[in-house]
Amino acid sequence: MTTPLFVSADWLQEHYDDAGLQVLDARMLPPGMEAVRDIQAEYRAGHLPDAPFFNIEALSDHTSPYPHMLPRAESFAVAMRELGVSSDKHLIVYDEGNLFSAPRAWWMLNTFGVAQVSILAGGLQGWKEAGLPLATGEVTLPEGEFEAHADESRVKRLTDVLLISHEGGAQIVDARAANRFNAEVDEPRPGLHRGHIPNSLNLPWNTLTEQGKLKPEAELRQLFAAAGVDVTQPVVASCGSGVTAVVVILALTALGARDVTLYDGSWGEWGSRDDLPIAK
Numbered sequence: 001m002t003t004p005l006f007v008s009a010d011w012l013q014e015h016y017d018d019a020g021l022q023v024l025d026a027r028m029l030p031p032g033m034e035a036v037r038d039i040q041a042e043y044r045a046g047h048l049p050d051a052p053f054f055n056i057e058a059l060s061d062h063t064s065p066y067p068h069m070l071p072r073a074e075s076f077a078v079a080m081r082e083l084g085v086s087s088d089k090h091l092i093v094y095d096e097g098n099l100f101s102a103p104r105a106w107w108m109l110n111t112f113g114v115a116q117v118s119i120l121a122g123g124l125q126g127w128k129e130a131g132l133p134l135a136t137g138e139v140t141l142p143e144g145e146f147e148a149h150a151d152e153s154r155v156k157r158l159t160d161v162l163l164i165s166h167e168g169g170a171q172i173v174d175a176r177a178a179n180r181f182n183a184e185v186d187e188p189r190p191g192l193h194r195g196h197i198p199n200s201l202n203l204p205w206n207t208l209t210e211q212g213k214l215k216p217e218a219e220l221r222q223l224f225a226a227a228g229v230d231v232t233q234p235v236v237a238s239c240g241s242g243v244t245a246v247v248v249i250l251a252l253t254a255l256g257a258r259d260v261t262l263y264d265g266s267w268g269e270w271g272s273r274d275d276l277p278i279a280k
Contacts, residue, residue, distance in 0.1 A: 024091060026101050027096045056104055074148070085144040097125025104243045107154075111155070121211075123212040126211070170236050173200065173245075183196070242263070
Protein backbone atom coordinates (compact mmCIF):
# COMPACT_ATOMS: atom_id res chain seq x y z
CA MET A 1 0.00 0.00 0.00
CA THR A 2 1.27 3.45 -0.89
CA THR A 3 1.89 5.66 2.14
CA PRO A 4 -0.43 8.69 1.99
CA LEU A 5 1.16 12.14 1.95
CA PHE A 6 -1.41 13.27 4.53
CA VAL A 7 -3.46 11.68 7.27
CA SER A 8 -6.41 13.33 8.99
CA ALA A 9 -6.69 14.06 12.70
CA ASP A 10 -9.56 11.57 12.91
CA TRP A 11 -7.49 8.84 11.26
CA LEU A 12 -4.54 9.53 13.54
CA GLN A 13 -6.69 9.48 16.66
CA GLU A 14 -8.14 6.13 15.57
CA HIS A 15 -4.69 4.61 14.94
CA TYR A 16 -2.75 6.39 17.70
CA ASP A 17 -2.02 3.24 19.69
CA ASP A 18 -0.92 1.14 16.70
CA ALA A 19 2.47 -0.38 17.50
CA GLY A 20 3.82 0.44 14.04
CA LEU A 21 2.99 4.15 14.18
CA GLN A 22 4.90 7.06 15.69
CA VAL A 23 4.20 10.81 15.82
CA LEU A 24 6.83 13.57 15.63
CA ASP A 25 6.44 17.29 16.39
CA ALA A 26 8.32 19.14 13.63
CA ARG A 27 7.26 22.73 14.17
CA MET A 28 9.83 25.48 13.71
CA LEU A 29 9.97 29.26 13.65
CA PRO A 30 10.27 31.37 10.51
CA PRO A 31 13.55 33.35 10.33
CA GLY A 32 13.60 36.42 12.52
CA MET A 33 11.08 35.02 15.03
CA GLU A 34 13.68 33.44 17.32
CA ALA A 35 14.00 36.62 19.39
CA VAL A 36 10.22 36.80 19.89
CA ARG A 37 9.19 33.19 20.50
CA ASP A 38 10.67 30.14 22.21
CA ILE A 39 9.60 27.17 20.11
CA GLN A 40 10.90 24.61 22.62
CA ALA A 41 8.86 26.23 25.39
CA GLU A 42 5.82 26.20 23.10
CA TYR A 43 6.43 22.50 22.45
CA ARG A 44 6.62 21.75 26.18
CA ALA A 45 3.42 23.73 26.75
CA GLY A 46 1.43 21.44 24.47
CA HIS A 47 2.12 18.70 21.91
CA LEU A 48 0.55 15.47 20.71
CA PRO A 49 0.96 12.61 23.22
CA ASP A 50 4.33 10.81 23.12
CA ALA A 51 5.49 12.98 20.19
CA PRO A 52 9.18 13.88 20.57
CA PHE A 53 10.40 17.21 19.21
CA PHE A 54 11.92 16.79 15.75
CA ASN A 55 14.00 19.96 15.96
CA ILE A 56 14.93 20.78 12.36
CA GLU A 57 17.40 23.43 13.53
CA ALA A 58 19.20 21.05 15.91
CA LEU A 59 19.12 18.21 13.37
CA SER A 60 20.93 20.28 10.71
CA ASP A 61 24.60 20.11 9.74
CA HIS A 62 26.22 22.57 12.13
CA THR A 63 29.58 22.30 10.37
CA SER A 64 28.01 24.20 7.45
CA PRO A 65 27.86 28.01 7.46
CA TYR A 66 24.42 27.81 5.82
CA PRO A 67 21.14 27.26 7.68
CA HIS A 68 19.29 23.95 7.92
CA MET A 69 21.63 21.93 5.70
CA LEU A 70 21.03 18.18 5.61
CA PRO A 71 23.23 16.42 8.21
CA ARG A 72 25.32 13.31 7.61
CA ALA A 73 23.35 10.07 7.68
CA GLU A 74 25.27 8.71 10.69
CA SER A 75 24.63 11.75 12.88
CA PHE A 76 20.96 11.87 11.84
CA ALA A 77 20.52 8.18 12.74
CA VAL A 78 22.11 8.69 16.16
CA ALA A 79 19.85 11.69 16.84
CA MET A 80 16.75 9.75 15.81
CA ARG A 81 17.66 6.79 18.03
CA GLU A 82 18.17 9.16 20.96
CA LEU A 83 14.73 10.66 20.33
CA GLY A 84 13.26 7.16 20.40
CA VAL A 85 12.34 7.14 16.71
CA SER A 86 12.41 3.91 14.71
CA SER A 87 12.88 3.94 10.95
CA ASP A 88 10.67 0.88 10.33
CA LYS A 89 7.55 2.58 11.71
CA HIS A 90 4.96 4.73 9.92
CA LEU A 91 6.07 8.20 11.03
CA ILE A 92 3.50 11.00 11.22
CA VAL A 93 4.98 14.52 11.30
CA TYR A 94 3.17 17.74 12.11
CA ASP A 95 3.84 21.45 12.54
CA GLU A 96 1.83 24.38 13.92
CA GLY A 97 -0.77 23.91 11.22
CA ASN A 98 0.60 26.21 8.52
CA LEU A 99 2.40 23.45 6.55
CA PHE A 100 5.59 25.47 7.00
CA SER A 101 8.03 22.90 8.39
CA ALA A 102 6.34 19.46 8.46
CA PRO A 103 7.17 18.98 4.75
CA ARG A 104 10.88 19.50 5.51
CA ALA A 105 10.70 16.79 8.20
CA TRP A 106 8.81 14.52 5.77
CA TRP A 107 11.51 15.10 3.14
CA MET A 108 14.44 14.60 5.53
CA LEU A 109 13.05 11.30 6.79
CA ASN A 110 12.32 10.12 3.24
CA THR A 111 15.78 11.17 2.09
CA PHE A 112 17.37 9.12 4.87
CA GLY A 113 15.44 6.04 3.83
CA VAL A 114 12.29 5.92 5.98
CA ALA A 115 9.74 4.13 3.82
CA GLN A 116 6.56 5.40 5.49
CA VAL A 117 6.17 9.09 6.37
CA SER A 118 2.94 11.11 6.35
CA ILE A 119 2.00 14.64 7.39
CA LEU A 120 -0.85 15.37 9.79
CA ALA A 121 -3.29 17.52 7.79
CA GLY A 122 -4.04 20.70 9.72
CA GLY A 123 -1.15 20.13 12.10
CA LEU A 124 -1.32 21.05 15.77
CA GLN A 125 -4.02 23.66 15.16
CA GLY A 126 -6.31 21.17 13.42
CA TRP A 127 -5.74 18.63 16.19
CA LYS A 128 -6.71 21.23 18.82
CA GLU A 129 -9.77 22.33 16.83
CA ALA A 130 -10.93 18.72 16.73
CA GLY A 131 -10.82 18.73 20.55
CA LEU A 132 -8.23 15.95 20.67
CA PRO A 133 -5.85 15.46 23.61
CA LEU A 134 -2.51 17.17 24.14
CA ALA A 135 0.36 16.39 26.49
CA THR A 136 2.84 18.77 28.16
CA GLY A 137 6.51 18.62 29.11
CA GLU A 138 9.34 16.72 27.48
CA VAL A 139 8.86 13.30 25.91
CA THR A 140 11.37 10.61 26.87
CA LEU A 141 11.14 7.37 24.93
CA PRO A 142 13.23 4.18 24.89
CA GLU A 143 16.03 4.29 22.32
CA GLY A 144 14.77 3.76 18.80
CA GLU A 145 16.09 1.53 16.04
CA PHE A 146 17.02 3.80 13.17
CA GLU A 147 19.10 3.08 10.10
CA ALA A 148 19.83 6.02 7.79
CA HIS A 149 21.10 5.93 4.22
CA ALA A 150 21.13 9.27 2.42
CA ASP A 151 19.67 9.35 -1.09
CA GLU A 152 22.03 11.93 -2.61
CA SER A 153 20.01 11.99 -5.84
CA ARG A 154 17.36 14.07 -4.05
CA VAL A 155 19.77 16.94 -3.34
CA LYS A 156 21.37 19.51 -5.64
CA ARG A 157 24.56 21.38 -4.77
CA LEU A 158 25.56 24.89 -5.74
CA THR A 159 27.64 23.70 -8.71
CA ASP A 160 24.65 21.71 -10.04
CA VAL A 161 22.33 24.70 -9.74
CA LEU A 162 24.84 27.10 -11.29
CA LEU A 163 25.07 24.81 -14.33
CA ILE A 164 21.27 24.44 -14.56
CA SER A 165 20.79 28.22 -14.23
CA HIS A 166 23.25 28.79 -17.08
CA GLU A 167 22.51 25.87 -19.40
CA GLY A 168 19.01 24.59 -18.50
CA GLY A 169 18.08 20.94 -18.12
CA ALA A 170 15.67 21.59 -15.24
CA GLN A 171 13.37 24.30 -13.92
CA ILE A 172 14.52 26.14 -10.79
CA VAL A 173 11.45 27.02 -8.72
CA ASP A 174 11.91 29.52 -5.87
CA ALA A 175 9.34 29.22 -3.06
CA ARG A 176 10.08 32.59 -1.41
CA ALA A 177 7.57 35.44 -1.33
CA ALA A 178 7.37 37.44 -4.56
CA ASN A 179 8.75 40.62 -2.97
CA ARG A 180 11.87 38.74 -1.88
CA PHE A 181 12.26 37.01 -5.24
CA ASN A 182 11.90 40.37 -7.00
CA ALA A 183 14.48 42.09 -4.74
CA GLU A 184 11.90 44.53 -3.37
CA VAL A 185 12.65 43.83 0.30
CA ASP A 186 15.61 42.69 2.38
CA GLU A 187 15.96 39.03 3.27
CA PRO A 188 14.95 38.12 6.84
CA ARG A 189 18.44 36.72 7.38
CA PRO A 190 21.02 39.51 7.61
CA GLY A 191 23.92 39.68 5.18
CA LEU A 192 22.18 38.22 2.12
CA HIS A 193 21.88 39.93 -1.25
CA ARG A 194 18.48 40.72 -2.67
CA GLY A 195 17.25 38.97 -5.80
CA HIS A 196 17.08 35.45 -7.21
CA ILE A 197 18.98 32.80 -9.13
CA PRO A 198 19.03 33.74 -12.84
CA ASN A 199 16.43 31.89 -14.94
CA SER A 200 14.50 30.70 -11.89
CA LEU A 201 10.72 30.83 -11.55
CA ASN A 202 8.78 32.06 -8.53
CA LEU A 203 5.96 30.16 -6.83
CA PRO A 204 5.53 31.26 -3.20
CA TRP A 205 5.07 28.21 -0.99
CA ASN A 206 2.06 29.53 0.90
CA THR A 207 0.01 29.93 -2.30
CA LEU A 208 0.01 26.12 -2.50
CA THR A 209 -1.47 25.55 0.97
CA GLU A 210 -4.70 26.05 2.88
CA GLN A 211 -5.58 25.02 6.43
CA GLY A 212 -2.41 23.00 6.93
CA LYS A 213 -2.64 20.93 3.79
CA LEU A 214 -2.16 21.28 0.06
CA LYS A 215 -4.82 22.89 -2.10
CA PRO A 216 -6.85 20.56 -4.35
CA GLU A 217 -4.97 19.00 -7.25
CA ALA A 218 -6.71 21.07 -9.95
CA GLU A 219 -5.77 24.31 -8.16
CA LEU A 220 -2.18 23.14 -7.75
CA ARG A 221 -1.94 22.40 -11.46
CA GLN A 222 -3.25 25.88 -12.27
CA LEU A 223 -0.77 27.53 -9.90
CA PHE A 224 2.22 25.70 -11.39
CA ALA A 225 1.06 26.48 -14.92
CA ALA A 226 0.55 30.17 -14.06
CA ALA A 227 4.10 30.30 -12.67
CA GLY A 228 5.45 28.83 -15.92
CA VAL A 229 6.32 25.44 -14.41
CA ASP A 230 5.89 22.30 -16.50
CA VAL A 231 5.17 19.61 -13.90
CA THR A 232 6.19 16.86 -16.36
CA GLN A 233 9.76 18.21 -16.54
CA PRO A 234 12.56 18.14 -13.93
CA VAL A 235 12.33 20.69 -11.11
CA VAL A 236 14.90 21.92 -8.60
CA ALA A 237 13.16 23.63 -5.66
CA SER A 238 14.79 26.47 -3.74
CA CYS A 239 13.75 28.97 -1.06
CA GLY A 240 15.46 30.88 1.76
CA SER A 241 17.06 27.95 3.59
CA GLY A 242 15.72 24.72 2.11
CA VAL A 243 12.62 24.45 4.30
CA THR A 244 9.63 25.90 2.43
CA ALA A 245 11.07 24.72 -0.93
CA VAL A 246 9.89 21.30 0.22
CA VAL A 247 6.26 22.53 0.05
CA VAL A 248 6.87 22.84 -3.70
CA ILE A 249 8.35 19.31 -3.71
CA LEU A 250 5.36 18.01 -1.73
CA ALA A 251 2.89 19.62 -4.15
CA LEU A 252 4.74 18.24 -7.18
CA THR A 253 4.83 14.80 -5.52
CA ALA A 254 1.05 15.03 -5.02
CA LEU A 255 0.74 15.75 -8.75
CA GLY A 256 2.76 12.66 -9.62
CA ALA A 257 5.96 14.46 -10.63
CA ARG A 258 9.03 12.22 -10.52
CA ASP A 259 12.20 14.24 -11.09
CA VAL A 260 12.02 16.75 -8.23
CA THR A 261 15.09 17.72 -6.18
CA LEU A 262 16.03 20.27 -3.53
CA TYR A 263 18.76 22.89 -3.70
CA ASP A 264 19.54 22.49 -0.02
CA GLY A 265 21.75 25.59 0.24
CA SER A 266 19.00 27.74 -1.34
CA TRP A 267 19.23 31.53 -1.04
CA GLY A 268 20.99 31.22 2.31
CA GLU A 269 23.98 29.98 0.32
CA TRP A 270 23.54 31.66 -3.08
CA GLY A 271 22.60 35.06 -1.67
CA SER A 272 25.55 35.09 0.71
CA ARG A 273 28.10 34.87 -2.08
CA ASP A 274 29.64 37.77 -4.01
CA ASP A 275 30.91 35.58 -6.85
CA LEU A 276 27.58 34.30 -8.23
CA PRO A 277 25.20 35.86 -10.76
CA ILE A 278 22.03 37.38 -9.28
CA ALA A 279 18.88 38.45 -11.11
CA LYS A 280 16.61 41.19 -9.77
